[in-house]
Each structure stands twice: as C-alpha cells, then as structure tokens.
Amino acid sequence: MSCQTLRACQLLAMVCLLVVAPSISRADPLPRFEKPILVTGTGQTPGSLTMTTLLDRLGIKTTHDPIVLPSKMGGYKTMIVVMGASLKGLGAAGINQEEELDRDRMIFKKARELGMKIVAAHIEGTARRNAIADKFIIPFAPQADFILVFEEGNKDGLFTTLAAEKKVPLVTFKDFREEFANIVKTIFP
Amino acid sequence: MHVAPRSGDAADAPGDESAASISHRHAMIAWSLIVAIVVVVWVADKAFAPMSRLDLVIKGPGVARETKLSEYFPGLKATPGDTDVYVLGQDGPGTGSVLVLGGTHPNEPGGYLAATVLIEAGSVSKGRVFVIPFACKSGFSHNDPGEASPQRFEIRARGGVRSFRYGSRAINPLDSWPDPDVYVHAQSGQRLSGEETRNLNRAFPGRPNGTLAERVAHGIAQLILRERVDLTIDLHEAMPEYPNINVIVAHQRALPLAADAQATMMLDGMQISLSPSPPRLHGLSHRELGDHTPTLAVLMETPNIAIGRLRGPTTTATVLEGRDPFYVWGARLGRLFVPFDDTGWPLDVRVGRHVTGVAALVESLSTLNPSRRVVLKVPRYREIVERGVGWFLNSPQ
Numbered sequence: 001m002s003c004q005t006l007r008a009c010q011l012l013a014m015v016c017l018l019v020v021a022p023s024i025s026r027a028d029p030l031p032r033f034e035k036p037i038l039v040t041g042t043g044q045t046p047g048s049l050t051m052t053t054l055l056d057r058l059g060i061k062t063t064h065d066p067i068v069l070p071s072k073m074g075g076y077k078t079m080i081v082v083m084g085a086s087l088k089g090l091g092a093a094g095i096n097q098e099e100e101l102d103r104d105r106m107i108f109k110k111a112r113e114l115g116m117k118i119v120a121a122h123i124e125g126t127a128r129r130n131a132i133a134d135k136f137i138i139p140f141a142p143q144a145d146f147i148l149v150f151e152e153g154n155k156d157g158l159f160t161t162l163a164a165e166k167k168v169p170l171v172t173f174k175d176f177r178e179e180f181a182n183i184v185k186t187i188f189p
Numbered sequence: 190m191h192v193a194p195r196s197g198d199a200a201d202a203p204g205d206e207s208a209a210s211i212s213h214r215h216a217m218i219a220w221s222l223i224v225a226i227v228v229v230v231w232v233a234d235k236a237f238a239p240m241s242r243l244d245l246v247i248k249g250p251g252v253a254r255e256t257k258l259s260e261y262f263p264g265l266k267a268t269p270g271d272t273d274v275y276v277l278g279q280d281g282p283g284t285g286s287v288l289v290l291g292g293t294h295p296n297e298p299g300g301y302l303a304a305t306v307l308i309e310a311g312s313v314s315k316g317r318v319f320v321i322p323f324a325c326k327s328g329f330s331h332n333d334p335g336e337a338s339p340q341r342f343e344i345r346a347r348g349g350v351r352s353f354r355y356g357s358r359a360i361n362p363l364d365s366w367p368d369p370d371v372y373v374h375a376q377s378g379q380r381l382s383g384e385e386t387r388n389l390n391r392a393f394p395g396r397p398n399g400t401l402a403e404r405v406a407h408g409i410a411q412l413i414l415r416e417r418v419d420l421t422i423d424l425h426e427a428m429p430e431y432p433n434i435n436v437i438v439a440h441q442r443a444l445p446l447a448a449d450a451q452a453t454m455m456l457d458g459m460q461i462s463l464s465p466s467p468p469r470l471h472g473l474s475h476r477e478l479g480d481h482t483p484t485l486a487v488l489m490e491t492p493n494i495a496i497g498r499l500r501g502p503t504t505t506a507t508v509l510e511g512r513d514p515f516y517v518w519g520a521r522l523g524r525l526f527v528p529f530d531d532t533g534w535p536l537d538v539r540v541g542r543h544v545t546g547v548a549a550l551v552e553s554l555s556t557l558n559p560s561r562r563v564v565l566k567v568p569r570y571r572e573i574v575e576r577g578v579g580w581f582l583n584s585p586q
Contacts, residue, residue, distance in 0.1 A: 046464060047462075053451070127433075155523075177455075
C-alpha cells in the first residue's frame with residue numbers, strides 16, 4: 001500500500017470516527033427504569049414540577065413531592081431528582097441552603113437503602129446554572145444511576161465531567177418535543 | 190446741623206440723568222430675561238407635552254369594549270394614572286376572565302408591544318380578556334436620559350410606520366414627588382430605596398389614598414375583583430445577566446397552571462423556566478395580587494439588553510434588534526442566564542414569546558378549570574418572528 005493510500009485511509013478512518021463518536025452514547029441501549037416513579041428536586045427547584053408536568057403530558061404517571069422526606073419514600077422503584085436551585089425560591093424565600101443540602105443528602109441515602117434507582121436530571125438550561133445551583137448539582141449527579149441533561153445547561157461540560165468521574169451513563173438532548181420525549185418514553189416504558 | 194439729602198431727593202440733583210438711564214437699562218434686561226424664560230418654557234413645553242400623550246393603539250375587530258381604569262377606581266379620574274383598558278370577548282355562562290398587563294415597566298417594550306398585538310390582532314370566542322397596554326401610564330411620559338435610553342422607536346407596520354415610546358421604569362417625578370428616603374410597602378412594612386415609591390411593581394395591592402403608584406395598583410386590584418379575573422398575566426423584560434429570565438414567575442396557587450403552560454411551550458420547542466413567587470418579596474404583582482385577590486397571578490420575563498448593565502452604545506437598534514458584542518462576550522464568560530450569540534434577542538422574538546406565553550397560560554386555564562373557559566386566538570410565535578411584529582399592528586392610516 002502506497003504512502004498516499006495509507007494517509008487517505010487514515011483520514012477516512014478519522015472522519016468516520018468523528019461522525020460516529022457523538023452518536024455512540026445514543027446508539028448504546030438506554031437503560032430502563034421501573035414504576036412507580038417519585039419526582040423530587042435538589043435545591044427545591046421548581047424544575048421538579050416542570051418534569052412531572054412534562055412526563056404527565058407524555059403519558060408517564062409519577063408522584064411529585066418537591067420536598068420529600070425519607071419517611072415518605074417507601075413504595076417507589078425509581079426516583080427522578082431534578083437538580084438545580086431557584087434563586088428566588090431559595091434566597092428570597094429565606095430557605096437555608098445547608099438545611100436543603102442535608103435533606104438532599106438524606107433522600108439520596110434513603111433511596112439507596114430502599115434499593116431505588118436514581119435518575120438525575122437538569123432540564124432548565126442556562127437559567128438554572130449558577131454558583132448556587134451548582135452546589136445542588138455537583139454532589140448529587142455522580143450518585144445517580146443515569147443522568148439526563150438539556151444540552152443548553154451543559155455548555156461548560158460540567159455534567160459530562162461529573163458523569164465521567166463515576167462512569168454514570170449520561171444522555172443529553174437538544175429539544176423537548178422530539179429528543180426528550182423519545183428518551184423518557186424509552187427509559188420509562 | 191447738616192441734613193443728608195434723602196435718596197429720593199438725589200434723583201432731582203444735577204447729573205442724575207445717568208441713574209435714570211441705569212434704571213431703564215435694568216428694566217430692559219429684566220423684561221428681556223422674562224421674555225427669554227417664557228420662550229424657553231414654551232419651547233420646552235412643546236417638546237415635553239406630547240410625551241404625556243399615549244402611543245397610538247388601533248383597536249382590532251376583537252375589541253368589544255374600551256374603558257378607563259377609573260371605571261374601577263374613580264379616584265384615578267383625571268390623574269396621570271388613569272389608563273386605557275381594552276376588553277376582548279363577552280361575559281357568559283361557563284366562561285372566565287383574564288387580565289393582561291403591559292407597560293407595568295415602560296422601559297420593557299416586549300411587554301407593552303405584546304399587549305398591543307393582543308388588542309390589534311387578537312380575538313376571543315369564549316370568555317373575556319382585559320388588556321391594559323400601558324399600566325404605568327405616567328412612566329411613558331419621560332425616560333431615563335442617564336441610561337442613554339432612546340425616547341422613541343419605530344416599527345414598520347402594514348400600511349405605515351408606527352412609533353412607540355421607550356419610557357422609564359418608574360412613574361414621572363412630575364406626577365409623584367418628592368420620593369421619601371425609604372419606601373415602606375404599606376401592607377408588609379418592607380423597606381426599599383425611596384425611588385421605588387414610583388415603581389408600580391412594588392406598589393401592589395395598592396391603596397386608595399396612597400401614592401400615585403399605589404392608586405394605580407389599587408385600580409388594577411379593583412378591576413380584578415369586580416370582573417372576577419381568574420388569571421392575571423404581567424408582561425415584563427429583564428437584563429440577560431439577571432437570573433430570573435425567560436421565565437414564568439407564579440404565585441403558589443398559580444404554579445400548577447404555570448407548569449402546564451410551561452410544558453405546552455417546551456413541548457412546542459420554546460425553552461422557558463418556572464419560578465415560584467418568593468413569599469417574602471412584597472409589592473410585586475405575582476405576590477400581592479395572588480395574596481389579596483382570588484386571581485391566579487403570574488409574571489413573564491424576556492431578555493432586553495437595553496436595560497442591561499453590559500451593553501455598549503444604546504440606540505433604537507439596541508431595543509429593536511437586541512444585539513450587542515459585549516453581551517456575546519458576557520455569554521462566553523458564562524455571566525448570562527440566557528443563551529446569547531450574534532443573533533441577539535430581537536424585539537420580534539421577545540414579543541413572540543410573550544404572546545405565545547399568554548396563549549399557553551389561557552389554554553391551561555381552560556384545561557384545568559373548564560367552568561371558567563377562555564378561548565383566545567392570537568398570532569403564532571413563528572408568524573411573529575418570521576413576519577415581524579409590525580405585520581400584526583394595524584395601519585396608522
């Protein structure tokens with residue numbers, strides 16, 4: 001094989017890799033999670049209500065408790081935790097961040113004790129990425145069994161890094177109408 | 190004994206002709222100054238008087254009735270707070286009512302232009318939609334020169350050019366003066382900086398004998414009570430570096446409805462956040478109207494760089510096109526709460542978002558409370574963005 005042909009093959013292989021690589025995670029079979037499903041949030045983000053409403057519209061029934069306590073977590077197979085914090089929700093409402101972080105740690109611990117699967121999600125994009133919101137993302141995303149992220153909120157690659165640290169499967173999506181709908185309908189059959 | 194001549198006598202003395210001439214010259218100067226002042230006042234009045242006239246709103250076929258806020262609170266009659274109220278649709282059994290507020294902050298044109306589009310191009314086949322396009326009427330009679338704000342901007346409508354005022358966030362000091370050092374919100378005792386006395390969105394639910402802002406707020410609350418308004422939507426804009434942006438802020442009773450509307454918008458391809466109204470932040474429409482009336486109170490925000498801190502030169506293009514290289518830079522540094530690239534946030538997009546948000550909220554009201562149905566038809570988001578807001582404004586001819 002001539003040097004030129006070898007180079008052409010190398011180039012072709014690189015192009016193929018570049019084309020295929022981003023879709024590898026999508027091509028992997030998505031995990032499946034059992035019902036009943038509990039939806040809650042870290043940082044008391046209103047995103048948990050958004051997630052519940054979106055899933056309801058897509059025909060996936062869940063139970064929503066934005067400030068669930070460990071004592072009320074029995075009977076569920078899966079917990080969806082929407083991560084982030086509303087600055088108006090926390091600061092202006094006078095909710096103590098440390099108390100909320102304690103609650104979040106407790107529900108993750110309890111979910112593990114109960115054998116629940118945890119889906120961590122970030123669906124509110126740039127609007128819910130700030131220093132306070134990150135306090136309610138960084139400790140919890142790596143503890144999940146699956147991370148689902150609206151791509152606009154992962155521009156700095158935070159979720160990619162957190163997922164890679166603990167090898168948690170991560171799926172990002174660009175729109176709710178098609179990509180998000182297809183993903184959740186697949187993982188919550 | 191020598192007696193000094195009285196001053197009056199001096200005028201009779203020889204050589205006093207020069208004193209008379211001086212006196213005459215002084216009189217001439219005085220009259221010249223008076224005339225000059227009158228001319229300056231006349232010219233200034235010519236420049237400022239039109240600012241008290243509201244922008245043209247050309248009612249569309251959907252408007253069933255037009256009234257004034259003083260119908261609901263007569264204390265506003267013949268004051269700078271008495272603003273126009275447009276009613277779309279008719280009352281009837283099994284129907285509800287919605288109130289849309291634009292221009293609560295007159296330097297946030299996405300809000301009052303969206304309200305204007307509802308009046309000029311919207312129609313209601315069930316229930317009623319009340320629209321107040323210039324809620325803080327007095328705030329449209331001045332602007333913020335220190336912010337380099339333009340006084341007006343123009344939009345090419347079908348059949349001609351429509352001109353709109355770019356006002357100030359607050360009521361005109363000529364109508365409400367002086368500001369106290371500290372503004373104390375009457376119902377809660379919350380203390381804010383004195384200039385907030387003139388901020389309508391810190392005055393809710395208002396007082397009949399309060400400041401002008403409180404009286405306007407009281408008028409709006411009275412309208413809500415008398416017309417049994419089920420849902421109140423206050424349309425605003427915010428700077429892209431403000432965390433609460435592209436958002437629906439909802440009173441706790443309105444959260445399920447707001448989440449339902451948000452889901453509609455997101456599944457239709459529009460990213461929008463949901464934020465609960467903070468219970469400790471008083472005077473805002475979404476907090477106080479929800480607490481003091483039965484209405485479900487929400488507020489929506491879109492990004493307006495003309496009120497932002499990172500912007501460069503401020504021109505009418507800043508308002509209309511929403512583009513600025515410093516904001517692109519700010520986005521690269523991760524300092525913004527909305528995506529921002531060279532396309533910016535044009536007024537067409539902002540108005541499109543607000544109109545779509547109103548439609549989604551009204552639809553959710555009917556879905557969640559079928560006994561209080563309101564059916565509103567408005568231009569769709571894509572139409573507004575592709576054709577421009579002007580397409581949906583009536584001809585000034």
